[in-house]
Amino acid sequence: MSTETLPPAGGAKALLRFSEIGIVGAGLMGAGIAQVAAAAGLQVRLFDTDPAAVARGKDQAAKGLQRLVDKGRLDQDGLESAMGRIVAAADLSEVASAGAVIEAVIESLDIKQKVFSTLSAEADDSTVLASNTSAISISEIAGSSSRPEQIIGMHFFSPVPAMPLCEVIRGYRTSDKTLEAALSLAADLGKQSIVVNRDDSGFVTSRLMTVLMHEAVRLVEQGIASAEDIDKACVLGFGHKIGPLATADLTGVDVAYRAGRAIYEGTGDPGYRSPQLLRRMVAAGYLGRKSGQGFYDYEGAK
Ligand SMILES: NC(=O)c1ccc[n+]([C@@H]2O[C@H](COP(=O)([O-])OP(=O)(O)OC[C@H]3O[C@@H](n4cnc5c(N)ncnc54)[C@H](O)[C@@H]3O)[C@@H](O)[C@H]2O)c1
Known part of the structure; x- marks a missing residue:
């Protein structure tokens, strides 16, 4: 629909x-x-x-x-x-x-x-x-x-x-x-x-998205499942249009990282602390679609 x-x-x-x-x-x-x-x-x-x-x-x-x-x-x-x-x-x-x-x-x-x-x-x-x-x-x-x-x-x-x-x-x-x-x-x-009701950092939607995306990154970091399978779980199990890791690649891994940091700094809640893998990917220039590589490889598709 x-x-x-x-x-x-x-x-x-x-x-x-x-x-x-x-x-x-x-x-x-x-x-x-x-x-x-x-x-x-x-x-x-x-x-x-x-x-x-x-x-x-x-x-x-x-x-x-x-x-x-x-x-x-x-x-x-x-x-x-x-x-x-x-x-x-x-x-x-x-x-x-x-x-x-x-x-x-x-x-x-x-x-x-x-x-x-x-x-x-x-x-x-x-x-x-x-x-x-x-x-x-x-x-x-x-x-x-x-x-x-x-x-x-x-x-x-x-x-x-x-x-x-x-x-x-x-x-x-x-x-x-x-x-x-x-x-x-x-x-x-x-x-x-x-x-x-309150304009706390991240409002509602960015807080929800950050929690899901951070958890997906931790699952990859800990070797619990592949990026493809984590996204597949969200698409087929929860009915999301695309998974959180594909979303991070689309938005920009750096943008997603900064959004998470801003919520962490704004709320002071350690639950929003960014996974190390996100920080390392940004430092390495793995920014998602715009750089050709992120959680997925877009260069091979060219
Ligand atoms: N892009 C998204 O996916 C998205 C989603 C939701 C909310 N937002 C928010 O919407 C806002 C706009 O985002 P966007 O993606 O359309 O940005 P954009 O860069 O495409 O457009 C911003 C426009 O603002 C103009 N501008 C800059 N200073 C100005 C001023 N003083 N007066 C008038 N115009 C000025 C620029 O010339 C530019 O055309 C941002 O606050 C962004 O966080 C963006």
Whole structure:
């Protein structure tokens, strides 16, 4: 069964709580969010400090919508009207005038703080200001803003059009009203949410993934089973799409290692300590698909 989230039939605009959304950052995630928002019938204002990124983001969205047309799930008019709803914004003040803003800039506390500080100064009292951060504390992102009660985490998954989950994360000062609005926004975008009550390191999904992936690495380290068989157990026994070691290779062994370390440092919980094998693989340049070798060998496949 496909998990692809579909645009509501005919745009279903009347059912939407939000009519317009601002997106900051037009990279992989920002473009994916723009695609699902436009397909759902929302007007999208897309801003990036790199204008070429906006063009690339629109191209990514158009290609994603074309795949739906090819599968017979959207007609050509639907594609064109959705693309007509995505417009480039000149600056953050244009973005902030939408009812909700989702920030998807690079994973840097400093840059995110600056974006939210500006957005807070420009937004009005009811604007939802959401960050798509994978791991940074929402309270810290909101720390230098004048509207911390309006700031919340909305962690979409990649690829956004295909992944139905949105992890909604409360910061220390996020209001109930903002939480309720963010849940409505996620529903408008065709996503199902989970609520994370505290923005502790790793939220829910990264903590779960880290525990499974670390344990899989330890099983390899201790010679208990091969990487192939550990992944096979997760795929065939638990119904996962791919196993944790194949996931680490796909994400980047270094990225997975850093995510685990950040959770260990953030929580102080020794259960999140990285296995030695991960550290050694990173040091040796075995970073997964991007380096040709990780838990699997991709060079032989070339
Ligand atoms: N890639 C994933 O699988 C994934 C999954 C979930 C969440 N995330 C999170 O989503 C966010 C974006 O990730 P991505 O993979 O789309 O990154 P990306 O590198 O593809 O895109 C980031 C974009 O932000 C732009 N940018 C940088 N500074 C900016 C600023 N001050 N104002 C406006 N635009 C700015 C860059 O030009 C770039 O186009 C990160 O916080 C990341 O942790 C990523």
